Amino acid sequence: MIIQNGKTIHLQGRDISYVMFEHEHGDLLHFYFGKKLGDSDFSTFMSEWSDYDSDMYLDNLPQEYPSCGHSDLRMPAYEVENQYGNCISQLKVEEFIVHKGETAQVDGMPYLMKGDKNADTLEAVLSDKTIGLEVRLFYTVFDEYNIIARNAVIINRSDKPMKLTRAYSASFDVYKDDYELITLPGLWANERNLVKTPLMWGNIVEAENGRESSHQLNPFAMLAKKGCNEEYGEVYGLSLIYSGNHSTAAKCEQREEIRIMQGINPHGFEKVLSPGESFCTPQCVLCYSDEGFGKLSHEYHNLYMNNLMRSKFVHEDRPILINNWEGTYFDFNEDRLLAIAKKAKEAGAELFVLDDGWFGKRDNDDCSLGDWVVNEKKLPSGIKGLAEKINELGMKFGLWFEPEMISPDSDLYRAHPDWAIQVPQRKPVLGRNQLILDLTRDEVCEYVIEAVCSVLRDANIEYVKWDFNRPMADMPRPGFNHDYVLGFYKVMGAITEAFPNVLFEGCCGGGGRFDPGVLAYMPQIWTSDNSDAVARMKIQYGTSMCYPVSSMGCHVTAVPNHQNGRVTSLKTRAETAYMGTFGYELDITKSSDEEFEQIKSQIEFDKKIRALVREGDFYRLQNPFEGNFCSWEVAAKDKSRAILYAAKILAVAGSSRNVETVKLKGLDPEKQYREVQSGEVFDGAYLMNRGKRINYDMHDFATVIMEFEEI
Numbered sequence: 001m002i003i004q005n006g007k008t009i010h011l012q013g014r015d016i017s018y019v020m021f022e023h024e025h026g027d028l029l030h031f032y033f034g035k036k037l038g039d040s041d042f043s044t045f046m047s048e049w050s051d052y053d054s055d056m057y058l059d060n061l062p063q064e065y066p067s068c069g070h071s072d073l074r075m076p077a078y079e080v081e082n083q084y085g086n087c088i089s090q091l092k093v094e095e096f097i098v099h100k101g102e103t104a105q106v107d108g109m110p111y112l113m114k115g116d117k118n119a120d121t122l123e124a125v126l127s128d129k130t131i132g133l134e135v136r137l138f139y140t141v142f143d144e145y146n147i148i149a150r151n152a153v154i155i156n157r158s159d160k161p162m163k164l165t166r167a168y169s170a171s172f173d174v175y176k177d178d179y180e181l182i183t184l185p186g187l188w189a190n191e192r193n194l195v196k197t198p199l200m201w202g203n204i205v206e207a208e209n210g211r212e213s214s215h216q217l218n219p220f221a222m223l224a225k226k227g228c229n230e231e232y233g234e235v236y237g238l239s240l241i242y243s244g245n246h247s248t249a250a251k252c253e254q255r256e257e258i259r260i261m262q263g264i265n266p267h268g269f270e271k272v273l274s275p276g277e278s279f280c281t282p283q284c285v286l287c288y289s290d291e292g293f294g295k296l297s298h299e300y301h302n303l304y305m306n307n308l309m310r311s312k313f314v315h316e317d318r319p320i321l322i323n324n325w326e327g328t329y330f331d332f333n334e335d336r337l338l339a340i341a342k343k344a345k346e347a348g349a350e351l352f353v354l355d356d357g358w359f360g361k362r363d364n365d366d367c368s369l370g371d372w373v374v375n376e377k378k379l380p381s382g383i384k385g386l387a388e389k390i391n392e393l394g395m396k397f398g399l400w401f402e403p404e405m406i407s408p409d410s411d412l413y414r415a416h417p418d419w420a421i422q423v424p425q426r427k428p429v430l431g432r433n434q435l436i437l438d439l440t441r442d443e444v445c446e447y448v449i450e451a452v453c454s455v456l457r458d459a460n461i462e463y464v465k466w467d468f469n470r471p472m473a474d475m476p477r478p479g480f481n482h483d484y485v486l487g488f489y490k491v492m493g494a495i496t497e498a499f500p501n502v503l504f505e506g507c508c509g510g511g512g513r514f515d516p517g518v519l520a521y522m523p524q525i526w527t528s529d530n531s532d533a534v535a536r537m538k539i540q541y542g543t544s545m546c547y548p549v550s551s552m553g554c555h556v557t558a559v560p561n562h563q564n565g566r567v568t569s570l571k572t573r574a575e576t577a578y579m580g581t582f583g584y585e586l587d588i589t590k591s592s593d594e595e596f597e598q599i600k601s602q603i604e605f606d607k608k609i610r611a612l613v614r615e616g617d618f619y620r621l622q623n624p625f626e627g628n629f630c631s632w633e634v635a636a637k638d639k640s641r642a643i644l645y646a647a648k649i650l651a652v653a654g655s656s657r658n659v660e661t662v663k664l665k666g667l668d669p670e671k672q673y674r675e676v677q678s679g680e681v682f683d684g685a686y687l688m689n690r691g692k693r694i695n696y697d698m699h700d701f702a703t704v705i706m707e708f709e710e711i
């Protein structure tokens, strides 16, 4: 809901308020973002902001979209080099337009959709007449959520070109109260760690990545009051619907106020706007919770599943898959694949996925990307024939692609060397022996669309794993990274629209492009190439801060684990993988009879719980970044069922150290629940207040799964 009261605008979500107002000199000031306020007239309180009467008054006031170099000398949200050769600008309010019942649309990029929710959008039109600059700020607020989605459109209204060198999507100022910035940095096979950085007077924290949305830093951050935990404390979330080079910048400024902003990374960005031309930033989804991280995560999970992800599969059971990658790597033929598929089908798997190595002459990772033509030596009946044989077994068939890439040793490169991103003066930087196709060019996008679509048209392919296996580098000009992202969205939009019945899973050397922009097109993403159960506890825990558990691809792989050599039991591997989209990635024909029977019952169990895992509320109970235990739970929204996962990482001497009490959440205190496996009955209040005692087996990496059903 949007309440306009004179010069004050009050955006109201379910439990939140966001208030801004037009200052007497026409500047747009930020007034409040936090727990819901009443519909009162705030104008009387605005006098708080009129104390400063010098020309530099803005340097002391909180702002909505801070300008550069005039009367606010703090960190600006945007910067333009104007026709007079300087970077100074100062925006004044022209008008406020309220779009009732509408969400903001973002040019060329995914954004939140209205769905069946009620949403309104404020468009604040600002301008700097001296330099002919116009900025339109969009704010979408949903009645049902605690979020404010922001983006900006920057327009050159002058008759000379104007160079935009910085264009954040959202910025706001809060008064210092011991905040820390929490980010999700990492690297390959160790993505989305939880890292807290205190914000101290004068320090600036610029969390930026410089490539695709990346293993190194996820486009999600939280500004949390010190001591904030899963249940208590105030926290703001910032999540960028974007797959490129991003930045979250926070600075504790002169009066110890914190200015925080999120958007495209200014390092490596610029856009020259011709007269009349505009630039649209990606959407930044702000969220506020006064009940800690748990409530914040629920907001993002529900919002992204219902109002961002477009795939028809979002609320459907995802097929339990078997993928041949770690089972065979490049060493396969049709018989070997069919043997794996047959055995997996006997165990109950529903989808067979053929990974890398099916095309061109690709027997290792140094060739053929771009040549999406089947290797008939390995697969004599082609993809079509293989898919038919898999279908005859009663399974769906899925295929791996890496469509944005090109190998120097490929027919595509020999025909179009200029289609690869490279800087003429330098030897191109290879990553995993490959280059990236230049998706800023229309003809290259068209090639990629047609190359993938023709394979999809030709065979019954019901799932695609869309990979991206090297970092973006060698950007030929500032702003290229952003243009690339627009090309990627164009390609994804065209292919997913043409094949709405294909389930797409994103991948990027594991979890290097796990972001809301990708999720808009592909409802699940391979979470990490590291499939070791213990490493996965942290990776999945960190990822769940912003992303729904159903969006995380989680597979059971062989031991010793191929990434870190750790040996964990099949039980531990499966139980850790249940809280995601479940599957296997091993050569099941090599399993012993006992392992095979175990796999069979794991698949049966996942079929029973997968709808609950997908649709329920996810609670983090014990943090593996902070201790020897990791536990989480999914509770049905109607509180009728719950699944508890609990893990003890290392065994400790002494039996009492292997017992741990875990307090469940999201149950009805009045209801009685039966623990399905043991048959024991507990009431909800007991499970949530006193907690369930877990007796772990006396060894490392011991896990338990418990299912509770209302009686």
Ligand code: GLA
Pocket: 325, 355, 356, 400, 467, 469, 507, 508, 509, 510, 526, 529
């Ligand atoms: C990436 C993916 C893996 C696999 C390989 C194939 O590393 O993350 O799952 O698909 O590529 O080359």
